[in-house]
Amino acid sequence: MKTSLLLLATLALAPLAAAQTDINTTLNANQAAQVVRIAVPFPELVPPSAPVAPEPVNSEEVRNGFFGPLTRDIAYSGIFAIAPLPPSVPVNTELLKRINAQLLLRLNVWKEGDDYVVEARLVDQAGSTQLGKRYRSPAPALGRTAHMLANELVRTLNGRPGVFLSQIAFASNRTGNWEIWLMDWDGSNQRRITFHNALSILPSWSPDNERMVYTSFARGTSDMYIINRRGGGRMRINSGLALNTSATFSPVGDDIAFVGSVHGNPDIYLIKDDGSNIRRLTTTGSVESTPEWSPNGRQIAFTSGRSGTPQIYVMDAEGTNVRRISYDGNWNDDAVFSPDGEKLAYTSRVNGRFQIRIANLITNESRIVAGEGSNEQPTWSPDGNWISFQSNRSGAWQVYRMRIDGTDLLQLTFDGENKEPDWSKKPE
Template identity: 30%
Template sequence: MSNYRFKSHRGIWIVLFWLFSLPSFAQLNIEIFGGGASRIPVAIVPFADENALPQNLTPVISADLQRTGLFRLIDPAGSSPHAPVEVVYSDWAERGANALVIGRVTQLSSGQVEIQFRVMDVAKKAQLTGLALTVPATQLRAAAHRIADVIYEALTGDVGVFSTRIAYVLKRGERYALQVADSDGYNAQSIIEYTEPIISPAWSPDGSQLAYVSFENKKPVVYVQTLATRERRAVASFKGSNSAPAWSPDGKRLAVVLTNQGGSQIFLVNVDGSGLQRLSRSSGIDTEPNFSPDGRYILFTSDRGGSPQIYRMAVTGSESSNAERMTFEGSYNVSPDYSQDGKSFTFIHRHNNQFNVAVQEIGSRQVQILTNSRFDESPSFAPNGKMILYATEINGHGILSAVSRDGQTRQHLTVQTGDIREPAWGPLPKWK
């Protein structure tokens, strides 16, 4: 990978040093490092009759919770309650469990599976929450993620993101592919593949579409593709370069970076390709736009001050050269991504000649560096703001990683061979 990071895949300059090969069916192998200082002890009892299913539920639920670094799993061996009346609370208290998850499954004649589960408070000897749902047998992993979301919210008070999806780019042989997978890396599917690069995937706010840049016509063009139908359309195919799409919170417009009027500047365009409007005007490179959750501001990267830094500008009805500089620590800060509450943003910060994931509070401007690897890029907040997905490099190979907002827990999402790049964490599913 290049040491000159501002000439990035998201901006007008494209540097691609990808030498990788990856089967489309490969799953991500998750390694977890660290964990919170005070983790919640939880026991998850295998659900009654789940061994008869094509996919066990409780291993998926356990893996989801464990990846957060917030939970300590208590071994349920030797005890298997499946209903509240069967729970001996003193037994679980002696094991050190604060919460107990129990449940059962029933296979229906229709081919669907009925799942019932409960989360029990060991100290209060009472039910915290529960859920009953019926799903096709082909959707058992999705059901397990939903259950993990319910457990996570009941025990932490924050919304769970296990039912979300991630997007990323890979190259297989001579072909580049845009893939979508579950948040744990399973069920990866190629959305589109070409022999030319595909970069900068960005999720629509409702998760039904992806915007991205394709070089299939020998120049960068911004496309929007509907995931359910695979239908797509070019929304920015102007003279010169078209890059770095970012969705407005209402899903009606995209911020894009164009060179059709000279230089690399930020524009707005409607999702159907109409209504082009210029936003930024500077003598430098303005790139990597990212909307605030309320749609009032855009964070972006610019070298207008002499070095790559992150700026903020208001989204108005006319173009402007006015922008507030947001980053001041160091000479290199790029790739901003707002948190869902709009109070902070993640970005890549160069520190001791390393490119690391960092977070800055907008109010206090306090900066926290979260990683210590050599080359990190493309940080993307989880929709609950608790984790950050990013690409990094290990032993010369590009992999996906995630780090908790406090930097206490890291995950490496690796594959057996090859490299993957350009991650983007999708929004909460509609049922949330």
């Protein structure tokens, strides 16, 4: 296993355990009101104890593969602000006070054989180490190391990991056929998971981040498939129905919700992930589509044409207690619950174009996160701070990422056309 080469060597630094509780209490108070200023100088590239013949380190490889992704993660964390450093001045606790930075992240990167070793120490103004980590990884995995370290920095501050190790599944036609691909949260490390050489779309993560369910037309009909995140273990789920689209794992059990059809009547169904125990949840004669579970597995949002136009509804997971959510506009689809279950993001037509709408299920208020072009298929980051979606604003479908208020917009895909992002459910 190539990926397991990435051995995480957590340095259980002796003073750390005690110090960690301090930082949590002292910094959490600050964090509520403002972000924490952190200085992140470029890594030293010196082995700690001079070996006989140190391997030369390619500083550009370290900058592009590690330092760039790390500082971007930190800047996007929402809880850190990177304090600019004056050039050619030794970085010490005196300087920290002068530039008003509460924390300093000292980095050292060196090579041992083919692997890079990254050592990180988070130091406060008093000079105490708050976090110490050492990672070993081959050059192609430096980006993942950066995400791991950034996750630890966030965890040190607020007790929960960041989203930097989360993955986004999507469909891409860059190889000629639509296939399922994965990428890191920042768009890096894009890799193909399916090889059907046939239309394969609508990936959706399992709650443990280990599997995906999607729809492929590999047999000429549309079928549901389950595959693991490395592309192995592919299994077709035979529902005996037509369509088999919009499949999505229950967050709590072994059910999959999907759209099945009998005689041209698409409805929401449940089926076990081994293909057994199929159950019909909606029974109208209209088109039902696009089921999506609430985070606790108790409710399912879906789209129905029962009112004459596609609108968003929510029902209990048994199919009862149906209530309509969307009233704005004449076409709404793609509803997804926020991780806290309090909001729904969905695709909503506004003035002839689709936009991402975020509706608060408690206050019943909703707002549009407007953007150029048509914007569809929203998906929440595991921490609920970000939404990924597809937009054709560039002239082709591409996957984007933004904060839920629409700021910090970033295009994640560029090769071919790319759509239907689905963000992994767990942060790491």
